[in-house]
Amino acid sequence: MINTVELRKIKIVPIYLLFKILVMAYLAITIKYYLKYKNAGLLDDENSNKYLKHLIMWPIYTNPFRMIFESFFKNYGDNGVTYLGWSGFKNFYHDITKGKNRYSKINPIVFNIKLARPPSNGLFGTANFARIILAKTHTNFLYCCNLSPEKFENDQWSNYELDCSILLTKDELSKELKDLYLSKDNIKDILQKL
Numbered sequence: 001m002i003n004t005v006e007l008r009k010i011k012i013v014p015i016y017l018l019f020k021i022l023v024m025a026y027l028a029i030t031i032k033y034y035l036k037y038k039n040a041g042l043l044d045d046e047n048s049n050k051y052l053k054h055l056i057m058w059p060i061y062t063n064p065f066r067m068i069f070e071s072f073f074k075n076y077g078d079n080g081v082t083y084l085g086w087s088g089f090k091n092f093y094h095d096i097t098k099g100k101n102r103y104s105k106i107n108p109i110v111f112n113i114k115l116a117r118p119p120s121n122g123l124f125g126t127a128n129f130a131r132i133i134l135a136k137t138h139t140n141f142l143y144c145c146n147l148s149p150e151k152f153e154n155d156q157w158s159n160y161e162l163d164c165s166i167l168l169t170k171d172e173l174s175k176e177l178k179d180l181y182l183s184k185d186n187i188k189d190i191l192q193k194l
Contacts, residue, residue, distance in 0.1 A: 034055055070083075077092075083160065090160070094160075102159065106142070108135035109134050109135070109193055116181045130182070134190065134194060141168050142162055143165055145176075174187065
């Protein structure tokens, strides 16, 4: 027969081990950030207090679960693509729930287009090129757009990009393309290819 003292030991040991693992993980990540900041020279200047605060209290600034999921799922999916943050896990989740061949019935088209002029809102810096992924569903269009200062070399599309796309009608699509500052010829070519 087991007495209560032995039961308490059984319950305390896993909690103690869990606490020990958490402390070790905290110290490992703190050392990683310290070396990163030290090599970059951020701890030597007058703003080092900001970095020291982040070094000690990194769990407040960085979600530890996000870091764990990123380390496990950042290379999941397409070859040569690194998914940062939660996006790798989202891609894995969609593959499990919707299947890897979820977009096999539609035929997405990728357009790499030079913009007539950069967007004026300044959110994208000096974006001169747009990579537009379009796919026709039954009545609507899946639309995904990425902006960049350099020309995109890749004409491939991924399931994750289509998961992040928005569903538009033909009128909404033409409005979105006009808002990108595409030339009228480019818009006409895009709509004809669909």
